[in-house]
Amino acid sequence: xxxxxxxxxxxxxxxxxxxxxxxxxxxxxxxxxxxxxxxxxxxxxxxxxxxxxxxxxxxxxxxxxxxxxxxxxxxxxxxxxxxxxxxxxxxxxxxxxxxxxxxxxxxxxxxxxxxxxxxxxxxxxxxxxxxxxxxxxxxxxxxxxxxxxxxxxxxxxxxxxxxxxxxxxxxxxxxxxxxx
Numbered sequence: 001x002x003x004x005x006x007x008x009x010x011x012x013x014x015x016x017x018x019x020x021x022x023x024x025x026x027x028x029x030x031x032x033x034x035x036x037x038x039x040x041x042x043x044x045x046x047x048x049x050x051x052x053x054x055x056x057x058x059x060x061x062x063x064x065x066x067x068x069x070x071x072x073x074x075x076x077x078x079x080x081x082x083x084x085x086x087x088x089x090x091x092x093x094x095x096x097x098x099x100x101x102x103x104x105x106x107x108x109x110x111x112x113x114x115x116x117x118x119x120x121x122x123x124x125x126x127x128x129x130x131x132x133x134x135x136x137x138x139x140x141x142x143x144x145x146x147x148x149x150x151x152x153x154x155x156x157x158x159x160x161x162x163x164x165x166x167x168x169x170x171x172x173x174x175x176x177x178x179x180x
Contacts, residue, residue: 008066015099016141067100068172075179086180087148090155091139093176097162098142108165109144112158119158121145156180 006014017028029035074080074096083089098105109120117130124145127136134147150158156177163173 008070011066012070012096012099015102016095018102018141019143067166068169070096070100071168071172071176075176080179086152086155087137089180090148090159091137091146093159093180094139094144094146094162095141097159097166098139098144101166102142104166105142105162108162111165112161117147119147119150152180 014025014028014032017032019028019031074092080089080092083092112119117134118127121127121136122143122145124136124138127134127145127147131147133149135149136145137148138145146158159180160173160177163176
């Protein structure tokens with residue numbers, strides 16, 4: 001395996017195409033490029049040009065700064081600013097957090113639940129079992145579903161829990177929660 005560096009935007013794009021938790025960057029790229037391990041080298045590779053090497057885990061060079069920058073960029077983005085409803089901003093934040101570190105996101109959501117409700121699940125039915133009025137929605141770009149009929153304060157506390165678990169700075173957590 002070779003290691004390559006990719007910019008933050010490309011890393012986020014690749015990570016957003018994750019089908020399941022633990023899927024490697026190589027697997028994601030193979031699927032996106034419709035490239036299998038048995039695919040023959042291209043004609044240019046046969047002529048002596050080295051073929052592209054499989055991609056190892058693509059990681060930002062400085063993960064802490066990069067994830068903080070990614071969240072700040074989300075808050076400043078046109079897409080985020082155009083969202084009129086808190087639930088849509090909530091979903092964008094969840095998608096971004098997942099794309100930054102799907103393992104940490106998974107750990108954070110496993111421990112996040114109410115007294116009688118499950119907040120995150122792998123399927124809609126699990127959330128509906130805990131209440132018919134939960135209004136589950138699929139979190140885009142992730143394998144997760146989340147309940148959405150909570151008030152804005154509860155949505156903020158869910159985001160706060162996830163971001164604390166993912167070790168974001170307190171001032172950024174406060175800023176993100178203040179925009180929901």
